[in-house]
Amino acid sequence: QEEGTVVRPMADPDDGIFVHDTASVEPDATVGAGTKIWSNVQVRTGAAIRRNSVHGRNSIVDVNVVVGDNVKVQNNASLYEGVSLDDGVFIGPHVVFTNDKIPRAVNADGTLKSADDWELGRTHVREGAALGANTVVVTGVEIGAWAMIGSGAVVTKSVPDHALVLGNPGRIVGWVSAEGVRCNDQVAAIARTDAERLGAPGTSSTTDRP
Numbered sequence: 001q002e003e004g005t006v007v008r009p010m011a012d013p014d015d016g017i018f019v020h021d022t023a024s025v026e027p028d029a030t031v032g033a034g035t036k037i038w039s040n041v042q043v044r045t046g047a048a049i050r051r052n053s054v055h056g057r058n059s060i061v062d063v064n065v066v067v068g069d070n071v072k073v074q075n076n077a078s079l080y081e082g083v084s085l086d087d088g089v090f091i092g093p094h095v096v097f098t099n100d101k102i103p104r105a106v107n108a109d110g111t112l113k114s115a116d117d118w119e120l121g122r123t124h125v126r127e128g129a130a131l132g133a134n135t136v137v138v139t140g141v142e143i144g145a146w147a148m149i150g151s152g153a154v155v156t157k158s159v160p161d162h163a164l165v166l167g168n169p170g171r172i173v174g175w176v177s178a179e180g181v182r183c184n185d186q187v188a189a190i191a192r193t194d195a196e197r198l199g200a201p202g203t204s205s206t207t208d209r210p
Contacts, residue, residue: 029061032069044081056093074133082122082139090130092151097123097137126161128178146178146193162189 015033019025023041031037032051039057043049046064053067056075061067065079068087073079075093082099085091099121106112121139125131129143132151143149144161154168163186164174175183177192 050087068127082120083125084123085125086127086129086145088128089125092131092133092135094133095131095135095137098139099123101139129159146176146189148176148180160186162186162193 017031017033017035019031019037020039020041022039023037023043025031025037025043026045028045029043029047029049031043031049032053034052035049035054037043037055041055041057041059041061043061044063044065047061047067049055049061049067051069053069053071053073055061055073056077058075059073059077059079061073061079062081062083064081066084067073067079068085068089070087071085071089071091073091074095077091077093077095078097079085079091080097080099083097100118101121102118104113107117123137123139123141125143126145126147128146129148131137131143131149132153134152135149135155137143137155141155142158143155144159144163146161147159147163147165149155149159149170150164150166152168153165153170155165156169159165159170159172162175162177162183163172164176164182165171166173175186175189177183177189177196179196181192183189183192
């Protein structure tokens, strides 16, 4: 293991934290109760992972990234610096968040770029949003609450709450409730979600899901 890396096969059985013995959690990273960190995951310095999250094999949580409660991060996902995930977010396998809109290895004079030679971009994913496998998120956007991003989409601009986004570049093709039911518009998706939260009759059907 690299010098300065903290490796913990089990952080604290009493609070339900599990860290696989091949994962690394760097100094000053925090991991909340009930969180599971599986094989070859890297959690960088300053990252803050809250409660009951699951981080799949080979995923990375970069410097100062914030991960809320009850988040699922699937295998090989890359959460680079500048990313913030609210509670209940789903990140599918191989999802990538970029953080530099003008990526270069070197400056115009050929010298290697340093941390002072580029501008960090930021991305915020709101409560309950889901990003399907192989989604690419171009930095500087916000993905709204309960939005659903289809597999392979490239998100280049902010996504409103409850939007269903597909394609490259990503485009809004519909609206979904918290349970993933297709709705006629955003207002209907919000109303459906409110009913789902209250357990109203007829709101548990999956027949209209995308």
